Amino acid sequence: MLDTEFDDFAGMLDAVCGLLSRGTYTPNPTNTALWFRSLIAHDLAVIRAAFDAHVKDPQRGKFIPTPADVIAQIDALSADGRPGAEEAWAMVPQNETETVVWTKEMAEAYGVAAPLLNAGDRVAARMAFKEAYGRAMTLAKAAGRPPVWLICLGSDWEQRKRALAAAAEAGRISPELAYESCPALPAPESVTALLPAPNPPKRASARQQLQALVDSKRGTPLKPLAWAHDLKAREEAGEALTMDQRRAWRDALVWVPTGPRQEFSAGIAIPLDALPPGMRADITRERSEQGARSQA
DSSP, rough: OGGGHHHHHHHHHHHHHHHTTTTTOOHHHHHHHHHHHHHSSSOOHHHHHHHHHHOTTOOOOOSOOOHHHHHHHHHHHHSSOOHHHHHHHHHSSSSSTTTTEEEHHHHHHHHHHHHHTTTTTTHHHHHHHHHHHHHHHHHHTTTTOOOOOOEESSSSSHHHHHHHHHHHTTTTHHHHHHHHTTTSSSOHHHHTTTTTOOOHHHHHHHHHHHOBBOOOTTOOOOHHHHHHHHHHHHHHOOOOOOOHHHHHHHHHHEEEEEESSSETTOOOOOOGGGEEEEEEHHHHHHHHHHHHHHHH
């Protein structure tokens, strides 16, 4: 709070204490000053939300509050699945190359701190971020708004994969949204289940087309392993493969379980880890289906 907000705070305190004392409360300037010093680190809007929460509290709301009661309500308003101020600060991106999955309140607070970060004053930026974030978070909780997690994509593809995978693992975003934002991640089952079933005749035709591919740079037949590595690199660099591209992979490369290397018909031998993540998921699913059919 600001010193200029003392009168507003005093009026708020008198109203709450007068209500809960059934009119027997008598304002005391010394006590009010002590209250103000106890809560000065918090925003006035946050304190108002905490007073409202105290009045509605089935247990604590029966009694006139103490500063400790109000601070407890502030802490309770903050504990709703949103990161604490220090954790939130540690999650914000350090530069535009980093991908971050954050809440609306974190994004809002980052907007306040960004000018200070750009000026090189990290200490002031951290203080500004924590103050703005704490205020936004508590007000959101008081209004009953659940956390909303947003993706802010950076240009570093490897860091993007790690950030989105971690967010999906923590339940902050869905696996489908993570995969949609970064196709280099393994495709979730809900995505691979939509792929069409294998078509042997089409596979044979696609295999012939694969063998006929020519390296445009060298004018020589393109080796399947080199082709696999190239497509893998393109997808991991963020290129979203079309359904037709992924179908061509599956139709062209027939998986046969022959050991640690995944062997493909027509003399094509490509290690499983050379395939794009989405293709690896397709093959793993086909392997399970084949195993189930062989045991039936």
